[in-house]
Amino acid sequence: MSDKSVPFVDLTRQFEDLEDDFVDIFKSIGRSGQYVLGDALGEFEEKIAAYCDVKYAVGVANGTDALVLGMKALGIGPGDEVITVPNSFISSVGAIMSVGADPRFVDVKNDLNMDPNKIKSAITDRTKAILPVHLTGRPAEMDAISKIAQQNGLVVLEDAAQAIGAMYSGDKVGSLGVLGGFSLHPLKNLHVYGDGGILTTNNKDVYEEVLLLRNHGLKDRSTCVKWGLNSRLDNLQAAIALRKLEVLDILNNRFREIAAMYREELGDIVEVPVDTGHEHSVYHNFVIQVDQRNELMDYLQREHNISTAIHYPSLIHTQPAAKSLGYVEGDFPNAERIVKRMLSLPIFPELTKDEILHVVSAIRQFYK
Numbered sequence: 453m454s455d456k457s458v459p460f461v462d463l464t465r466q467f468e469d470l471e472d473d474f475v476d477i478f479k480s481i482g483r484s485g486q487y488v489l490g491d492a493l494g495e496f497e498e499k500i501a502a503y504c505d506v507k508y509a510v511g512v513a514n515g516t517d518a519l520v521l522g523m524k525a526l527g528i529g530p531g532d533e534v535i536t537v538p539n540s541f542i543s544s545v546g547a548i549m550s551v552g553a554d555p556r557f558v559d560v561k562n563d564l565n566m567d568p569n570k571i572k573s574a575i576t577d578r579t580k581a582i583l584p585v586h587l588t589g590r591p592a593e594m595d596a597i598s599k600i601a602q603q604n605g606l607v608v609l610e611d612a613a614q615a616i617g618a619m620y621s622g623d624k625v626g627s628l629g630v631l632g633g634f635s636l637h638p639l640k641n642l643h644v645y646g647d648g649g650i651l652t653t654n655n656k657d658v659y660e661e662v663l664l665l666r667n668h669g670l671k672d673r674s675t676c677v678k679w680g681l682n683s684r685l686d687n688l689q690a691a692i693a694l695r696k697l698e699v700l701d702i703l704n705n706r707f708r709e710i711a712a713m714y715r716e717e718l719g720d721i722v723e724v725p726v727d728t729g730h731e732h733s734v735y736h737n738f739v740i741q742v743d744q745r746n747e748l749m750d751y752l753q754r755e756h757n758i759s760t761a762i763h764y765p766s767l768i769h770t771q772p773a774a775k776s777l778g779y780v781e782g783d784f785p786n787a788e789r790i791v792k793r794m795l796s797l798p799i800f801p802e803l804t805k806d807e808i809l810h811v812v813s814a815i816r817q818f819y820k
């Protein structure tokens with residue numbers, strides 16, 4: 453048993469790096485008396501829109517709500533179908549279900565993202581949208597997906613929850629479809645201290661509708677023009693996100709550096725993710741694909757105190773809640789094969805070189 457250890461993630465390290473700034477932010481927001489829909493939120497929305505290269509951004513309560521409110525704004529609801537993938541965090545599909553629409557799954561490629569070749573056969577006369585997920589911070593094949601959407605009169609909603617800063621052919625995710633949904637959950641590359649989310653769009657109608665819907669459908673303090681939700685990003689969290697936005701590219705580069713080290717050191721013994729020419733991944737997760745995955749995971753924890761994770765161990769179409777959708781095991785062979793082989797290694801900007809090398813050496817020892 454090793455005396456070193458590597459956590460899967462340690463959020464306290466980043467907090468400590470920025471703690472003094474956060475104390476100042478807390479004082480400044482506290483003293484401003486603006487806690488909901490304040491100036492910091494407005495400033496964050498402007499800056500994040502510029503960062504994602506879109507006209508508009510709306511701060512909402514979480515990434516799930518960004519997708520829910522976006523679909524509501526587009527009028528997607530009961531009777532409609534949305535094409536998505538079975539290997540994501542449950543909320544990509546929870547969002548579709550909660551507007552009353554039906555998800556239609558398509559299989560993924562080896563890179564864990566939507567396989568554009570599988571989309572056409574999933575389109576019916578009820579299909580309204582395609583919702584690719586940029587899983588692990590890696591952009592989905594947006595050219596091919598957008599082309600199919602265009603040919604079939606569908607809109608593309610990007611689930612960019614894990615991928616802030618990622619690019620496809622030089623364009624930021626969140627700017628590639630009619631809207632993008634981002635999460636500011638503590639585990640995301642840009643995160644706040646609680647829940648938070650962002651919707652991005654170039655579409656003025658969607659923007660204005662989501663502004664209304666996130667605030668009870670209130671046009672002004674006393675006039676409700678639509679039934680909406682209470683789904684606003686807190687002013688304090690927005691102020692924190694603004695501070696973090698200043699260092700986001702540095703943090704994302706660190707994710708990419710760590711990924712490059714793992715790739716370099718492990719690429720000859722396990723399957724590692726490799727950016728293709730037009731992809732710029734931000735490696736929210738670094739997922740290797742291996743034989744004897746469960747044994748490796750146990751070994752790393754037991755013999756080397758290294759924590760790893762599986763994102764996500766159960767495919768969505770096999771979840772108890774998905775029973776009524778009528779899918780069965782075997783429907784998505786690629787996703788079902790990969791789910792048994794994938795393992796997420798520790799990756800976060802403050803991970804040290806020593807820790808990375810400990811992970812590398814333990815994996816090499818296992819396969820020796």
Ligand SMILES: Cc1ncc(COP(=O)(O)O)c(C=O)c1O
Nearest residue numbers: 514515516541543544613635637
């Ligand atoms: C792919 C994906 N979609 C949607 C979400 C939902 O975001 P949130 O947890 O902020 O609601 C998450 C994050 O948890 C996610 O990873």
